[in-house]
Amino acid sequence: MRISHHYVTVLVMGALALVLPAQGQEDSSRDTLIVETILRIEGFDLSSSTKAQGAVRRYLKNEWGGERYLDLIERFELKEEAPGLLRLALKKSESPTGAEAATLLVGLGKGALLGETLEGEDEVAAGQAAKAIAHSGDATLMKALPKVLANPERPLRVRSSALSALYGKDPERQAQLLTMVKSNELAEDLRQTASEILMLSRNAEIREEAKSIFSVAKGDYPSIVELLKRKGDPSRGKELFVTKTCMICHEAGGTGINFGPGLSQIGDKLDARALYEAILLPSEKISMGFEGWEVTLKNNTKLVGIIEETEENLTLTMIGGAKQTIEKGEISSKAKMKQSLMYPGLHQLMTPDELADLVAYLSSLRKDG
Numbered sequence: 001m002r003i004s005h006h007y008v009t010v011l012v013m014g015a016l017a018l019v020l021p022a023q024g025q026e027d028s029s030r031d032t033l034i035v036e037t038i039l040r041i042e043g044f045d046l047s048s049s050t051k052a053q054g055a056v057r058r059y060l061k062n063e064w065g066g067e068r069y070l071d072l073i074e075r076f077e078l079k080e081e082a083p084g085l086l087r088l089a090l091k092k093s094e095s096p097t098g099a100e101a102a103t104l105l106v107g108l109g110k111g112a113l114l115g116e117t118l119e120g121e122d123e124v125a126a127g128q129a130a131k132a133i134a135h136s137g138d139a140t141l142m143k144a145l146p147k148v149l150a151n152p153e154r155p156l157r158v159r160s161s162a163l164s165a166l167y168g169k170d171p172e173r174q175a176q177l178l179t180m181v182k183s184n185e186l187a188e189d190l191r192q193t194a195s196e197i198l199m200l201s202r203n204a205e206i207r208e209e210a211k212s213i214f215s216v217a218k219g220d221y222p223s224i225v226e227l228l229k230r231k232g233d234p235s236r237g238k239e240l241f242v243t244k245t246c247m248i249c250h251e252a253g254g255t256g257i258n259f260g261p262g263l264s265q266i267g268d269k270l271d272a273r274a275l276y277e278a279i280l281l282p283s284e285k286i287s288m289g290f291e292g293w294e295v296t297l298k299n300n301t302k303l304v305g306i307i308e309e310t311e312e313n314l315t316l317t318m319i320g321g322a323k324q325t326i327e328k329g330e331i332s333s334k335a336k337m338k339q340s341l342m343y344p345g346l347h348q349l350m351t352p353d354e355l356a357d358l359v360a361y362l363s364s365l366r367k368d369g
């Protein structure tokens with residue numbers, strides 16, 4: 001075996017030397033080509049070619065987080081790259097790339113780095129580590145999350161991320177969280193995060209119950225005509241955009257995730273009336289390309305999100321921004337939803353005056369400041 005692999009290595013490196021530009025020219029594209037080639041060769045023995053090793057080393061450094069970065073580490077079990085992998089798992093903790101990095105880190109036996117970051121002084125990194133741990137799903141690491149929650153000494157930001165990591169995805173766990181909220185077992189300062197998690201549950205019953213618990217505007221809401229008479233305060237509206245869950249699905253002014261349409265210039269597109277309508281009656285006019293689909297797989301899993309299709313695959317972007325690519329053969333049916341993916345009733349989280357502040361903020365978002 002070794003001999004034949006070695007032979008392959010020599011052959012490949014020789015062939016690459018012929019087609020590649022001379023050293024010094026386009027070093028990085030040369031490294032990328034080498035990396036892509038060796039990844040394609042089954043059983044390639046990295047230890048037998050110093051040239052390939054050099055290219056790999058430079059690629060990891062220069063193309064950190066690049067297209068082949070994770071593949072390389074996984075394929076050649078490059079444990080020494082664990083610190084770079086950790087950085088990627090933290091920095092991209094909101095995206096599938098970060099999730100892959102976290103899983104790979106644990107797979108390489110270096111999951112303890114995530115645990116240390118979670119316990120560490122840097123609160124931003126600790127919050128990201130909580131999310132990365134949830135992505136990795138590693139049972140041992142997961143045990144640290146409830147401990148963080150129970151420790152009032154830890155900063156709110158870290159506890160709040162731990163709460164999302166523990167309860168953010170799974171409706172069964174969310175039912176437990178709902179019980180905790182109802183029986184006042186949850187720290188007061190975590191209620192805001194809990195409301196976001198529960199309001200966005202995939203389970204409609206949980207959402208409804210959360211809405212009634214967290215509603216501040218009970219009973220009749222003023223009509224749009226009435227609301228239009230109020231003059232809102234855009235700077236308060238900017239805070240409400242963050243605290244009233246909008247930023248979970250929209251980006252505006254540099255904050256938030258683009259699951260729904262970006263709102264950074266929404267003031268140019270919609271006037272105040274149309275903004276109120278978009279929030280109060282989201283299903284009346286659904287923006288093109290952002291329709292929700294319900295996809296049922298042959299194993300009976302139901303998924304909801306925005307879809308993109310190619311010949312063979314369907315990619316579903318779910319609330320929160322996570323993407324899942326599914327082979328068309330695995331799908332048993334798909335149907336476009338009549339309801340917007342933007343939940344109705346979000347305005348009930350706000351007093352009418354707060355809603356006016358939010359609309360004033362959105363109106364102020366224009367191309368020319």
Ligand code: HEC
Pocket residue numbers: 200241244245246247248249250259260261266269275278279282283285286287290291319340341342343346347358
């Ligand atoms: C669960 C995800 C989600 C949340 C939370 C959410 N939205 Fe949306 N929003 C969407 C989606 C998806 C669309 C596009 C479909 C549609 O038009 O209904 C949308 C559309 C909109 C539009 C119309 C945009 C356009 O270009 O026409 C506005 C305005 C808007 N949302 C504002 C808000 C505000 C303000 C909040 C917070 C109170 C909010 N959204 C919360 C998902 C969400």
